[in-house]
Amino acid sequence: MAINKAPATGLWAVVPAAGQGTRFGAELPKQYLKLNGKAVIEHSLDALLGCCEIRGVAVALKADDPIFAELACATNPIVRRITGGAERAESVELALASLSEAQDGDWILVHDAARPCLSQRDIQMLLAKGRAHPVGALLAAPVVDTMKRATDQTEVAETVDRQVLWRALTPQLFRYGALRDALKYCREQGLPVTDEASAMEHCGLQPLLVQGSHRNIKITYPDDLLIAEVFLAGANND
Ligand SMILES: Nc1ccn([C@@H]2O[C@H](COP(=O)(O)OP(=O)(O)OP(=O)(O)O)[C@@H](O)[C@H]2O)c(=O)n1
Numbered sequence: 001m002a003i004n005k006a007p008a009t010g011l012w013a014v015v016p017a018a019g020q021g022t023r024f025g026a027e028l029p030k031q032y033l034k035l036n037g038k039a040v041i042e043h044s045l046d047a048l049l050g051c052c053e054i055r056g057v058a059v060a061l062k063a064d065d066p067i068f069a070e071l072a073c074a075t076n077p078i079v080r081r082i083t084g085g086a087e088r089a090e091s092v093e094l095a096l097a098s099l100s101e102a103q104d105g106d107w108i109l110v111h112d113a114a115r116p117c118l119s120q121r122d123i124q125m126l127l128a129k130g131r132a133h134p135v136g137a138l139l140a141a142p143v144v145d146t147m148k149r150a151t152d153q154t155e156v157a158e159t160v161d162r163q164v165l166w167r168a169l170t171p172q173l174f175r176y177g178a179l180r181d182a183l184k185y186c187r188e189q190g191l192p193v194t195d196e197a198s199a200m201e202h203c204g205l206q207p208l209l210v211q212g213s214h215r216n217i218k219i220t221y222p223d224d225l226l227i228a229e230v231f232l233a234g235a236n237n238d
Pocket residue numbers: 015016017018019020021022023024030031060084085086087088089091092112113114115218219220
């Protein structure tokens with residue numbers, strides 16, 4: 001893999017793309033579905049590759065993935081492919097391990113392949129605020145609905161104060177060594193990790209929430225693809 005030359009502390013990216021897209025229910029994993037003429041994952045990678053500070057991008061794929069290699073972004077010299085794991089956290093851990101040139105103090109952006117509407121503005125804001133924070137940061141969006149806690153019978157137990165509730169987005173930005181250590185600790189302890197911030201939280205750390213665009217959706221269900229089409233078409237007005 002060629003490496004972008006950049007001074008000082010390094011910046012690298014990891015893209016978990018080894019999911020099946022079970023909830024989406026398409027024949028292909030959702031990251032390979034067409035969105036405005038390109039695969040979903042190409043949009044996600046293009047956003048990262050637009051950040052010229054990034055030295056290398058490790059993409060975690062399912063074993064024997066036949067599709068990624070056919071995409072134009074697969075030939076980008078700073079993109080490397082690795083085989084992911086059964087869970088997203090395992091895919092991220094394996095991708096981190098493949099970045100053998102990275103130093104413990106370098107920064108890592110972890111971004112879902114399934115989030116194709118990431119803007120340069122959000123990447124730059126996350127980098128500026130996250131690198132100034134001792135732990136690191138994640139893009140996030142405040143919840144917009146009234147939030148209820150449910151009983152076991154799916155009745156309302158209480159209304160939860162939404163002022164303190166945020167939706168976790170990606171990218172998430174952490175130091176290479178600290179993130180590797182946190183993911184390893186959670187794996188060994190059997191702790192649930194649905195995003196990188198949760199691994200850091202299990203280690204007693206408090207990542208910074210950086211408010212990002214509500215357009216940075218994760219493709220989960222078929223309707224999300226239609227919404228992403230509209231968001232991408234209007235991306236210049238973001
Ligand atoms: N074992 C896994 C599972 C998920 N992912 C990636 O993590 C991101 C977010 O996961 P999610 O939206 O849950 O994707 P899927 O696991 O594909 O979806 P589903 O849960 O509906 O099967 C996606 O880019 C997905 O490809 C991964 O790299 N490795």
